[in-house]
Amino acid sequence: MLIYLMMDIDGENMDRRPSRTTNFPEVTIDFRADLPASKSPFPFSLVRIKRFEGPVHRLIACLRLQLKMDGEELTEQETALYDRQIRVWGVDAQRRLSKSHILVSGMKGSVVEFCKNIVLAGIGSLTLTDNRMVTEEALLSNFLIPPDENMYSGRSLAELCCDSLKNFNPMVHVSVEKGDLLSFDEDFYDKFDAVVVSCCSFTAKRTINEKCRRRPKRIAFYTVDCRDACGEIFVDLQKYNYMQKKLDDTIECQLQYPSFEEAVAAPWTSLPKKVTKLYYAMRVIEGFEESEGRNSGEVSISDLPCVLKMRNELCKKQSLNESHIPDSLLERLLLAGTSEHPPVCAIIGGILGQEAIKAISGKGDPLKNFFFFDAEDGKGIIEDINSSH
Amino acid sequence: MASEQQAQAIKNAKVLMVGAGGIGCELLKTLALSGFQDIHIIDMDTIEVSNLNRQFLFRQSHVGQSKAKVAREAVLGFRPHINIAASHANVKDPEFNVEFFKQFNVVLNGLDNLDARRYVNRLSLAAEVPLVESGTTGFLGQVTVHVKSKTECYECQTKPNPKTYPVCTITSTPSKFVHCIVWAKDLLFAKLFGDKNLENDLYVHSNDTSSSSENAEDVFERREGEDPEKYGRRIYDHVFGHNIEAALAMEETWKNRNRPKPIYSRDVLPDKLVQQNENLDKNFTVDNPLSVSAMTSLGLRNPQDVWSLVENTRILLESLKLFLRKREKEIGSLVFEKDDQLAVEFVTAAANIRAASFGISMHSLFEAKGISGNIVHAVATTNAIIAGLIVIEATKILQNDVKNCRVTYCLEHPSKKMLLMPVEPFEPNKSCFVCSEAPLSLEVNTYHTTLRNFVEKIVKAKLGMNLPLIMLGSSLLYEVGDGLEEDTVANYEANLEKVLAELPSPVVSGTKLTIEDFQQELSCDISIKHREEFDEEKEPDGMLLSGWTKSSTSVVSQSVPLEREDNEHVQWSNQ
Structure with a gap:
């Protein structure tokens, strides 16, 4: 069942006109974004009917639909939008994705690519951190920032990227967290299912990885770096269970990941x-x-x-x-130096996106625990680096 | 950082991009970020909702607009000073001829069909412009490089043809759900709603001797003033009841097979449909015919649910009723479309009831839609990776570094630790009729096969010629194109209906035909060999084309599990 909604989320007018069946008379509903993203996969708690024309039973059906959005089933609108990928990973995986929350830090080429990929895939929410201001160089490999100084001056990379990413998929809540990554308390990370850090020091990687590992729930941790035409991804899924498909059988597998510090x-x-x-x-x-x-x-x-x-x-x-x-x-x-190679960012951001989707949905064999790509030889290689060799 | 020489090569390059879909959007973005300044993009498609999960340059508000044009605008948003030309057109249009191709330094493909890929391959060869070809399906993808006389062309290795099924499997002995879908879509749906003049095997094979063909003809015609539900039940009982019983009488058929069960509507659904459906007719307010829905009027919501036999029966009767009531004018000219909700509902229900009858597991509307609409699985990440790889290969080509070009496979499961696996491009196949212009041979019954059959099934389907010209020595047998004399056209039309051996210049065993397509600058010789008998199951065309053997260097590509035979509906695409 689809309805035509004029929505007001975060003060932005969005036109969500479904492509197919419109069985309801036009309704205008006002959603209020008061719930923190971490509590609900959909960033609204209060529904106010602004204008409604039509029989009352249709209004009830309409509100029931909203309740469903918070619950188990995908809406028809989601099914239509995500059709081609549901055919790849199934409805259950899509549902899990739509309830997941991801934190990224370091808005450079490969992370920007990653963000694009997972926002399109329909995760629940994405939180960006990067306090740096826009530089000429940042513009070179970042397709999220318009090259207009009037638009970007005085705003951080995270804020600017957030504006663009929101438009990619109105069903994903994208927000900015200000402050230094290292200064966040440990319980800050509880909100997230996956954390991706980039453009940061060895110490920062190690520290954040350890913070994630100390939380009671499993938080997938990734680092990503591109230098010249080379890229590196590190993955820590801690203790990870998943179903592996082998011919007609599915067998349960468990992987034990070392932390970044342990691995290196x-x-x-x-x-x-x-x-x-x-x-x-x-x-x-x-x-x-x-x-x-x-x-x-x-x-x-x-x-x-x-x-x-x-x-x-x-x-x-x-x-x-x-x-x-x-x-x-x-x-x-x-x-x-810090310059980037856009095709390599696309490749690394694509592989990383795929890995995060696997880890969240529990579908597919995740890579353990390093991935390397070098445009010079064109190889994309998985390395298992741990001290138990 | 890119070297100065590389940066210059990129800056000066003029690039043709064919396709602005899944791969295309990613590719255009990565090209622009990489410093490309002059890009021409061609795509004939318009934007659909199901594109938005991966074609990130498009928004909901762009639905219905040209992909090429919207993609151009979106990329100019972050790279305002580069030159992007956008053509909302078919790459096979005459304006994109060899001269047009010659202005580019490299051609990059992000296409979704074999036909266009072959065309671009031929034009690139004729214009001597290197081509980077690509494709993805789900997590799998590949990028190949084609440089005339240095590497194989796109057509050096034969491509797997879209799967076809033997007629009797569809009409009498289905064993997989896909067989039921083909039956429901190509036979039942086409029979009831499609062009009545088209050949249809629905009763020829399934009805056998139990009723004469005149009687069968009546069954599918709605009687004067007949109640829609009554009509629906009559068809239902005929195709799922009587026909199955008639088929069961053929003991021979079921010796080694499970016997199907006849299903009659009164047993499944004793009460009249309206009694379950007395609530409002929600379709009443719908003005777009493509959104009329039996699911809606029956209150079924989730396309992921597998309906029971009762539900399938209700959907079938309801959808038929809705076709008669809401879309009567279209009946007789309907062609199955995956975006036609009511058509998908009808086909899903019919396929499921047939599946139930034959003991095959039933499927959801979502799955049935995927199979019947040949919908290709696609995700954003694979397209992004593939686009990155295309730019890397294109950059090598622009630096004249063809010897370092690689064919790269994007895998779902690592092979030799690799998720991205580069291999050296293959040598040109000496017996390729496209890039080596090697002769082909055709076994055919020259006394039974018409020229039309030869043109449709061989020249167009197998050789991919758009505007063919067929010659025997110096005499013209057939030609397509503008500016032909009226009587010449009439002559060719007459030739089409003749069998090969009875053409003005008879085509018999030992004849050598020359077929040309000027648009593609392609010419090809075919030696004809007469043969009496063909195996209907293995050679459904009644013809056997041979000549281009697989090149021996293709071993590596075959070891990569990219094209799985068990998956009938996987085809290369970026859709």
């Missing part, structure tokens, strides 16, 4: 021989930034001598041949 602490000699060079190279640069107190990506080619020195020290300590981390690869990653 795995001795390099214990890792499988063919671990991608990118894994080591990213650790070297991450270690360099950490030791110098720099922000993520705040490096340039002039740092190469120091980075090479660090590589040599690390290799010595870890008993790894230096040829596993070639000079040319480090040079490439340093040259890029």
Whole structure:
């Protein structure tokens, strides 16, 4: 059953005209957005009928429909919008998605791509944090921000991205959380089913990962970084159960993920021989930034001598041949600095979106626990990095 | 960071994008962000609600508008100073000829059908412009690179044809739900609501000898002033009751099969339909014929529910009634459409009742719609990944770095630790009739097959020619195109009805035909070989085209589980 609603959510007028059956006379309803997103998958609690023409029994049917929206079933409008993807992952998965809440931090290329993907997929709510102001560089790889200084001056990246993302799917509640990621209390994270951090230091990744792990409910944790034409995703689903499809059978599987700190602490000699060079190279640069107190990506080619020195020290300590981390690869990653490669952001943001959808819906085999892509060889590789090797 | 040389190559490139759908939206965005400045985009489609979950450049308010134009506007919103041309047109239109293709440095495809893909492949070959081709379905996707004489072309490997089913499986011995859908859609629906003049196997095969064909003809005609429900029940009892009983009489058929059960409407639904439906006729207020719904008038809401036999029976009778009452004018010219709610309801119910009769599990309207409408599974993430990969390959091509181009598969389950798996592009297939212009051969019964049959099933369907010209030596047998003399056209029309061996220049065993399409700059020779008998099940066309063998380098692509045979309705698409 579909109704034609003129809605007023967050002060924005939205026209939701369903494509098919319109069996109700035109009704104008006013929704008030007083409920915090975390309490309800739909950001309204108060329904006020502004204008109604038609028999009373239709009004009742209409309100019942609203109650249903808070409950179990997908509305016909959702079924119509999500038709093609429900055919991929099923109604149950779609329902779980529509009740999920995701936090992201660091609104750069791959995270922006990720946000687009999951807002389109129809999650319940998305919360953005990024206090940085817009820079020329941020505009280069960000399709959410109009290149008009009058529009963006004085506003944070998160606020600007929020404005655009809202339009992508009116059924998803998108909001901004101000403040420094590291300053949030642990229970702040309870609101979320998945947390994605990017553009931040090793310490920040580690700290937020630990906060998530200490909460009573499982919160999926992801980090994502792109340097030059390379991207890295880290996944921590803690203890994760899922149904694996094998031919006609489904078997229950359990995966045990290490934390970010545990994973990267795995001795390099214990890792499988063919671990991608990118894994080591990213650790070297991450270690360099950490030791110098720099922000993520705040490096340039002039740092190469120091980075090479660090590589040599690390290799010595870890008993790894230096040829596993070639000079040319480090040079490439340093040259890029904080600039981004839009096709790689699209690929990394796509894989990350897929993984978050898998983790929330419980459908599909999640990747464990690192993913790497390098446009140079075109390979998208999964690496399982943990200390139990 | 992109090197200076790379940045220049991108900046100076003129790119043709075909398709502004799932892959297209992602691709246009990524091209613009990557620094491309001159893009021409062609798409004939308009925006639908079911696009909005992944074609992120479009909004609800854009439904019904041109995809190409809206996509252009949306991208200019964040990249105002680049040059994007948008054509709301079919890429097969004459304006997009070889000359048009020649102005571009690379062609990027985000298409959803084989026909257009073949056309773009041929035009790209003729114009000698490299092509990056792509496709996704669900979590699977691929990007391939086609550079004339350096790599294989899009048609070097034969593509799996859309699945067809043997006629008798559909009319007499269905064993899967999809068979019931085909029966309900192509036979029952077409018989009741479609063009009466079209051939229809509904009673020819299923009715057999039990009633003469004149009687059968009457069954589907509504009698003068007949009550719609009575008419519905008469058809119901005929197709689900009498026909099944008649088929059961053929003992031979059921030796190794489960015997179907005849179903009569009085047993399922003893009372008159109106008694369950005395509440208001909600369809009364509906003015759009495509939104008339039997589900609505029966109070069934969830398209995900699997209806009981009783519910299916009610839906069938109700939908038939609604067709007669609300859409009477369309009867006789209706063609099944997945967006036609009432048609989908009718087909779902009919397929389910048939499934019940044959002991096949019933399905929801949502699932039945997917099967009957050939709806392709699609998600945003795969399209975004594929678009990223296309831009990476296009950039290599623009830097003349074809040797580093890769064919990339996007997988659902990792293979050798990889979710994105690059492989080297394959060599051109020497026996490809498109890029190597290799000759083909055709086995055909030259005394039974008409030229029309040959044109439709081979020249158009298999060779993908739009404006074919067929020659035997120097004499023209057939030609399509503008500006032909009237009597020439009449001549060709007459030829179409003749069998091959009786054409003015007879086509018999050993004849070599030349078929050309000037629009595609494609020419192809076919050697004819006469053969008497064809296996109706395996060779339903009554013809066997051979020539292009699979290239031996295709081993890797076959090991990747992209095209699954068990999934009849998977086809490459970005829809």
